[in-house]
Amino acid sequence: MARAQKRLRQELLKEKLQETPFLTDEELAVVLEVSVQTVRLDRLELGIPELRERTKQMAEEARTKLKAIASGEVIGELIDLELGKSGISVLSITPDMVFEKTKVVKGHYIFAQANSLALAVIDAPAAVTGVANIKFKMPAHVGEKLIAKAEVVKKRGNKYFIWVKTRNDAHELFRAKFIMASLES
Template identity: 65%
Template sequence: MAVRVSKAERQRLLREKINENPFYTDDELADMFGVSVQTIRLDRMELGIPEVRERIKNVAEENYRKVKTILGAEVVGELIDLELGKRGISIFEPTEDMVFVKTKIVKGQYIYSQAESLALSLIDAPAALIGVANIKYKYPVKVGDRLVAKAEVIRQRGNKYFVWVKIKVKEKEVFRGKFILVALEEDFLKKRSDTVEVGN
């Protein structure tokens, strides 16, 4: 249970918390400070701190500029952290048009696309392709779920990158994939597509 503090102190601590982790929601912050969501919103407005979606977009825009293999707009979700050749994190919130009508479960293609685009974003090359994908859907996803994907380059052998991607909703893993990506050089892209070998 949070200890009540003065408004000025709460706002100072709020700014500090959001600087530490810009992805806290108003609900999470309200729980931390033991106040209502409306109080947090008013504090944010007074401090000139945008809502979480805007904060995520601001961070993502910086990371999109780092991506080399695909356009930033092709990344599924918001790219909130990226260290080329090493690791990355994206957040994706599926919408109503991405579900099966009967079950309201998000179609797997959207979850896979988040994982694939994050894996591609990690590669420090002009272009890359998925050579091999070993994937597992572990739990159904619904609209309103926030998917947090974390990807890591496990090893690199020549122009092949071995990348693991795990996607969670809260603490529950809903998807995992092991990808082998093949990095392509600029001159390779100019060759005819029938000369490109992606597999083994």
């Protein structure tokens, strides 16, 4: 009985991490209603590394897939990439990224994260941005980690229609619809 329970719990742990790979052990403990110690032991048994290591591995894997732009050109850290489909990046907001007066993150940093991520997901040797419709919904501030998710929603000829949504811990802050053109070169 205890063994069956444990197997179930570990399955749930794997599932949760597949959905939301950036959960800390503390957050997993809350979600699974067990102690942090139990989460650690389960991870150990399952061979799942801790968050920092997990993120690093994902980032390395994602970088190797890049085609349309170079790895250093992605603004923020690329964490996940399915070429032609989707991508995730994380941008940590530092004091140099905010406006003096409002202490709000400069819009072009958020745009840069989204735009470079949209380029990153394109499955072609090169690409350029054509059109973007963007909306800043809430301001971001120093110390926040902005998670951008890009999704290819349509592909027509060499045109990619890509949506990017950016959020912090609590809220969606930004949305963009891009039309990018891949270049055959």
